[in-house]
Amino acid sequence: xxxxxxxxxxxxxxxxxxxxxxxxxxxxxxxxxxxxxxxxxxxxxxxxxxxxxxxxxxxxxxxxxxxxxxxxxxxxxxxxxxxxxxxxxxxxxxxxxxxxxxxxxxxxxxxxxxxxxxxxxxxxxxxxxxxxxxxxxxxxxxxxxxxxxxxxxxxxxxxxxx
Amino acid sequence: xxxxxxxxxxxxxxxxxxxxxxxxxxxxxxxxxxxxxxxxxxxxxxxxxxxxxxxxxxxxxxxxxxxxxxxxxxxxxxxxxxxxxxxxxxxxxxxxxxxxxxxxxxxxxxxxxxxxxxxxxxxxxxxxxxxxxxxxxxxxxxxxxxxxxxxxxxxxxxxxxx
Numbered sequence: 001x002x003x004x005x006x007x008x009x010x011x012x013x014x015x016x017x018x019x020x021x022x023x024x025x026x027x028x029x030x031x032x033x034x035x036x037x038x039x040x041x042x043x044x045x046x047x048x049x050x051x052x053x054x055x056x057x058x059x060x061x062x063x064x065x066x067x068x069x070x071x072x073x074x075x076x077x078x079x080x081x082x083x084x085x086x087x088x089x090x091x092x093x094x095x096x097x098x099x100x101x102x103x104x105x106x107x108x109x110x111x112x113x114x115x116x117x118x119x120x121x122x123x124x125x126x127x128x129x130x131x132x133x134x135x136x137x138x139x140x141x142x143x144x145x146x147x148x149x150x151x152x153x154x155x156x157x158x159x160x161x162x
Numbered sequence: 163x164x165x166x167x168x169x170x171x172x173x174x175x176x177x178x179x180x181x182x183x184x185x186x187x188x189x190x191x192x193x194x195x196x197x198x199x200x201x202x203x204x205x206x207x208x209x210x211x212x213x214x215x216x217x218x219x220x221x222x223x224x225x226x227x228x229x230x231x232x233x234x235x236x237x238x239x240x241x242x243x244x245x246x247x248x249x250x251x252x253x254x255x256x257x258x259x260x261x262x263x264x265x266x267x268x269x270x271x272x273x274x275x276x277x278x279x280x281x282x283x284x285x286x287x288x289x290x291x292x293x294x295x296x297x298x299x300x301x302x303x304x305x306x307x308x309x310x311x312x313x314x315x316x317x318x319x320x321x322x323x324x
Contacts (some may be wrong), residue, residue: 014308024262031223031227032223032224032226032227033223033226033227033230034227034230035230048252049250049252055223055226056253056255057219057222057223057226060222061193061194061195061217061219061223063192063217064194064195064217065193065195065196068195068197070274085260089210090210090211090261091218091261092260092261093218093258093259093260093261093309094259095257095258095259096257097255097256097257097259098254099252099253099255118272143257147255
């Protein structure tokens with residue numbers, strides 16, 4: 001993670017993409033969302049979704065995975081350039097999560113994050129607070145998920161950009 | 163699911179409880195949130211969490227599982243009494259998700275749902291819209307997760323309570 005001081009409002013991060021297989025959709029559903037339209041092709045065809053599709057919690061959890069992988073690549077790149085790496089604090093939660101379209105078998109979702117707002121913490125001046133909008137868009141360009149989250153990001157010692 | 167017309171504001175549903183094992187925490191984290199404090203006891207002990215704890219997405223996904231199981235039990239009970247069962251529509255999403263405390267290995271989380279608001283749909287009069295607050299509380303009585311969701315619930319044909 002880069003430091004809070006180096007993050008600009010409007011900045012956009014492409015986190016990566018993920019293709020949802022029938023096996024992965026069913027495995028998630030068996031554990032966490034065993035509704036028939038996430039488990040069985042024939043039942044899903046008869047449902048309002050029309051075909052097997054991923055649990056919304058699966059679509060959201062894949063965002064988390066790609067975010068972790070993205071940060072690791074970023075941290076490795078910073079270290080390779082001999083630059084310090086900032087700590088990302090725990091997330092207090094998020095808001096306005098919308099499942100906009102179903103995610104069907106074979107859909108490839110591209111996840112991205114955009115910085116909406118940044119502010120420093122009054123109570124903890126070593127941290128900045130970043131509000132981000134996270135989105136997933138399918139291969140047709142249709143948004144399938146959107147949510148807004150808040151994250152604590154470490155500030156440079158002494159503050160100010162590098 | 164009972165019909166929208168039979169749901170009262172303030173009504174509370176106890177969905178059930180779930181104990182988080184180290185194996186389940188690590189399995190979820192390997193797929194969706196491979197941060198060290200969700201994967202490795204020693205690394206977690208050195209982190210700000212102090213011990214191995216579940217991904218927030220895991221805590222949320224377990225809510226979904228218990229909600230599905232709860233609805234199945236409800237539907238079976240309605241059918242056993244010879245009563246009709248209402249359809250629950252797809253969820254458009256939720257808001258204000260807060261992870262309030264970590265969920266550690268061995269913690270037992272009790273999930274509940276409370277009806278905050280009900281209103282009929284103007285555009286789709288066969289459906290009611292129910293706003294619910296979903297919470298998870300650990301064995302010490304501490305809230306660990308809270309979020310607000312909206313669900314479409316079928317109305318009785320002709321409207322009005324049974």
